[in-house]
Amino acid sequence: MKCRLCDRFFNLEDSFSFLFKFPQICPDCTESFMPKLKTEVIPITGGVINYHYLYERNLSHLQKTYLERHYIIFFKMMQKAETGDEIVVLIDERLLHDLKNWSKLIFSLGDVTIYSLQYHDLSYTNFLD
Numbered sequence: 001m002k003c004r005l006c007d008r009f010f011n012l013e014d015s016f017s018f019l020f021k022f023p024q025i026c027p028d029c030t031e032s033f034m035p036k037l038k039t040e041v042i043p044i045t046g047g048v049i050n051y052h053y054l055y056e057r058n059l060s061h062l063q064k065t066y067l068e069r070h071y072i073i074f075f076k077m078m079q080k081a082e083t084g085d086e087i088v089v090l091i092d093e094r095l096l097h098d099l100k101n102w103s104k105l106i107f108s109l110g111d112v113t114i115y116s117l118q119y120h121d122l123s124y125t126n127f128l129d
């Protein structure tokens with residue numbers, strides 16, 4: 001089997017559990033790519049940005065494509081959110097590219113919750129202006 005994250009071949013001991021479902025990632029990647037929810041609270045003029053992300057390391061395009069399945073963690077957090085008054089943004093690569101353009105509009109409206117798969121330094125947007 002070929003790991004979908006590191007692109008290396010791996011082999012596991014035969015087991016009945018693999019009869020109907022083969023593992024897609026190797027044991028090393030299973031452990032090292034375990035999602036860990038981290039939160040950064042950034043004060044802005046009209047409130048705070050609650051920035052949630054799952055990976056601090058840089059991810060390749062291939063890894064991002066596979067790991068996007070962990071967005072379910074964010075969707076469950078959104079369902080549990082009680083207020084509903086804040087703005088929620090799920091950042092992907094395309095949205096991050098235009099962040100400087102739309103951040104001034106969003107960050108002036110109050111509390112903002114941002115979710116992204118990997119950590120991005122948002123300070124370059126000058127959100128404290």
Ligand SMILES: [Zn+2]
Pocket residue numbers: 003004005006007008025026027028029030
């Ligand atoms: Zn792997």
